Amino acid sequence: MASRPVVQQQNRGVEGVPGGIKQKNMAAEGRNRRALGDIGNMVTVRGAEGKQQQLPQVSRPLTRGFCAQLLANAQAAAADKNKKPIAVNVGGVAANQAAKVPRKQPAQKKVKVKEKKSRRKAAAEDSSRKTYTATLTARSKAACGLNIKKEKKKIQDIDAGDLYNELAVVEYVEDIYKFYKEAENESRVRDYMDSQPEINVKMRAILVDWLIEVHHKFELTSETLYLTINIIDRYLAARTTSKRELQLVGISAMLIASKYEEIWAPEVNDFVCISDRAYTHQQVLEMEKRILGELEWYLTVPTLYVFLIRFIKAAAIPAAADPAMENMVYFLAELGMMNYPTMVMYCPSMIAASAVYVARCTLHKTPAWNETLKLHTGYSEAQLMDCAKLLVTCHFEAAAGQKLQVIYRKYSNPQKGGVAELPPAKFLLAPPAP
Structure with a gap:
């Protein structure tokens, strides 16, 4: 819930100078000082020895794709030192959640559409075979005197002819x-x-x-x-x-x-x-x-x-x-x-x-x-x-x-x-x- 207003303040605060934040509303900055410390350009990650390491500064708004890239870099650095990666909170959104957002793959979608069409065609062929088999079975049972169809209960509307009476x-x-x-x-x-x-x-x-x-x-x-x-x-x-x-x-x-x-x-x-x-x-x-x-x-x-x-x-x-x-x-x-x-x-x-x-x-x-x-x-x-x-x-x-x-x-x-x-x-x- 806090990510949306924080990102909006960051976008308004950058005026072309890296790290520069416009001081218009000091009360708002005081309320969000902790969050702004996380979403600013001073993004940190815990190092191998527990020390805080500063990540490279950026001068453009952070997006979910960029957060995923930062997370991948942090995980690669941690994997080199046999340490588990720690989630980085970027832009008020957990980086691990941002990484889970699937990217658009138009090529795979086309393949899936073709697979669905082929499955529907196969299902239609199977249903036609089953229908033909069921028809033969019903005919054979009818010839033997077995009535397998149950009569549907039909209730007539006896007042339908008197609607305007x-x-x-x-x-x-x-x-x-x-x-x-x-x-x-x-x-x-x-x-x-x-x-x-x-x-x-x-x-x-x-x-x-x-x-x-x-x-x-x-x-x-x-x-x-x-x-x-x-x-x-x-x-x-x-x-x-x-x-x-x-x-x-x-x-x-x-x-x-x-x-x-x-x-x-x-x-x-x-x-x-x-x-x-x-x-x-x-x-x-x-x-x-x-x-x-x-x-x-x-x-x-x-x-x-x-x-x-x-x-x-x-x-x-x-x-x-x-x-x-x-x-x-x-x-x-x-x-x-x-x-x-x-x-x-x-x-x-x-x-x-x-x-x-x-x-x-x-x-x-x-x-x-x-x-x-x-x-x-x-x-x-x-x-x-x-x-x-x-x-x-x-x-x-x-x-x-x-x-x-x-x-x-x-x-x-x-x-x-x-x-x-x-x-x-x-x-x-x-x-x-x-």
Whole structure:
């Protein structure tokens, strides 16, 4: 650090007279007197007998090359007397460090460039040979049935087509579904049949089957149907209900869901008429108030439907929209919603993911589960297998049964692609190979 200002003062101090130093700043000279004694023209080296010997005076600025020359002369003199050379501090820079600075050798650089080019050429020839050998090896192994190439994990961007769609909220959609996954357990239905003395699983299935038909006749949105079933299950889990009031709970729950989801909700008299006037206008309003009070007006919950639309979108990538795939997923989801054990044992996101998985198996999509679906659903194929088997069983029973055929008839319609009439994916029910 001290070498740069010292050399600058030396260059300013020499005025053509050897050894002459300009006395402009005495304070600076006092601070650097010891250093100036070393870098001036009085350069000394320790002799053989420990005496200080004066080197020839110079009248030009010292450079690193000149320092190296001085060091070489000092080392040659010391070698003659079998003494180790001592480093000479010239110009504030150790002479041994100056000697280590390599000199430019343009001729050697040209040789090195030629050597590098020859090495690159040889490496290219070796790589071409290896490539040819690797190709032959791969062909021979492929002929023997050995697949040595591993498939790369490809994850599709399912929101790439909605970048300019403000309603898709691409910037926040991942955070929204992350919140849905965390909040679904708060509104998840627990097993309540043991606390209901007059209601059983079959009665609930009959009610759901009838409500799906009412929903279809009123031409309501899918969000209304899934929210209706969620409200019914949450209410029955919180309060004991008689057998006579079960249908009243159903129509009142659909009235609440319609007001929440629909633009033009059906009127109370419409539900009174659809129930064959089994309940009065006043009874429907009283049950509506009772349900809202029991649920504490908590209606904004992640239902099965919000996961279905996201997972169907992930299943349709990279191909265009697949109506058969979409109808099959909704068919299986409604079957699972009507099946009480499925709704109680599994959370909505798992039921939705299992419906997508079974639909792809039923339609013979390959692969049945990929990295894109695994990323957006959060479930692997092994995690979905138990729930998927229940959905396949529901599909098999709906095709073979004589009762509760509303869902089966709905999706046997050509407008729905007739997906209910497709053979169930029975191979999923087979035990795993040992």
